[in-house]
Amino acid sequence: MTERPTPGVGVVIVEDGRILLVRRGRGVYEGRWAVPGGKVAYGERMRDAARREVEEETGLEVEVGEVVWVGETIGPGKPPAWHYVLVDFAGRVTGGEPEAADDAAEVRWVLLDEALDLPLTPTMDSLIRDLLRTDG
Numbered sequence: 001m002t003e004r005p006t007p008g009v010g011v012v013i014v015e016d017g018r019i020l021l022v023r024r025g026r027g028v029y030e031g032r033w034a035v036p037g038g039k040v041a042y043g044e045r046m047r048d049a050a051r052r053e054v055e056e057e058t059g060l061e062v063e064v065g066e067v068v069w070v071g072e073t074i075g076p077g078k079p080p081a082w083h084y085v086l087v088d089f090a091g092r093v094t095g096g097e098p099e100a101a102d103d104a105a106e107v108r109w110v111l112l113d114e115a116l117d118l119p120l121t122p123t124m125d126s127l128i129r130d131l132l133r134t135d136g
Contacts, residue, residue, distance in 0.1 A: 005072065005083040009050040010037030011091035012068050013060075014131065018109040020098065021118070022057050025105030028075070028082055034121040035088060036104065050089050057104040059097060065090035069127045086123060 012035050013020040021033045036057040040049040047064045054062045069088040075081030100107045110118065115128045 003079070005085045007040040007046070008037060008084045008086045009040055009046050009053060010035040010069075010086060010088040011050050011054045011062055011064060012088050012127065012131070013054075013062065013091040013093060014112060015093070015109070017112055019112050019115055019128070019131070020058065020060075020093075021108055021110050021115065022100065022104035023106040023108075024121070025100075025103045027103060028073075028084075029121040031105070031119065032121045032124075033108075033110075033115075033118045034124050035127070036107075037086075037088070038103070039084075046087060047089065050091070054091065055096075056102040057100070058107045059099040059101055060093050061095035062091040063094050065092065069130060071123045071126060073121070073123050088127060 022036045023033050024030050036054045038053040040046055050064045051062055054060055067087055068090045072085045074083045098107045
């Protein structure tokens with residue numbers, strides 16, 4: 001365990017009122033839904049990590065845009081079991097077909113206004129609510 005937060009990235013892809021989500025297949029919050037993403041490797045640029053994570057988890061190629069959400073998650077315990085600082089980017093699919101891979105158990109397009117009904121990772125609630133406010 002490190003005594004510093006770990007940087008993580010996600011990609012928010014919204015098309016036709018639907019958001020692309022993955023159900024986590026292992027690790028922290030296994031079984032819960034979130035945007036595709038993961039940890040940034042040492043020496044890797046955040047946008048490159050975001051692009052890589054989407055491809056690894058969903059098979060999709062994406063164009064990574066601007067930052068749309070920033071947050072963090074801190075696990076239980078003293079010291080905490082984990083501390084991730086998260087940066088989510090807007091994304092646009094440029095190729096491929098969605099297929100769950102790597103640590104994603106499932107990949108699914110979900111209507112934005114129905115996403116809150118899924119068992120989400122804790123940070124996703126804030127992101128989805130922000131998107132719903134912006135979407136109108």
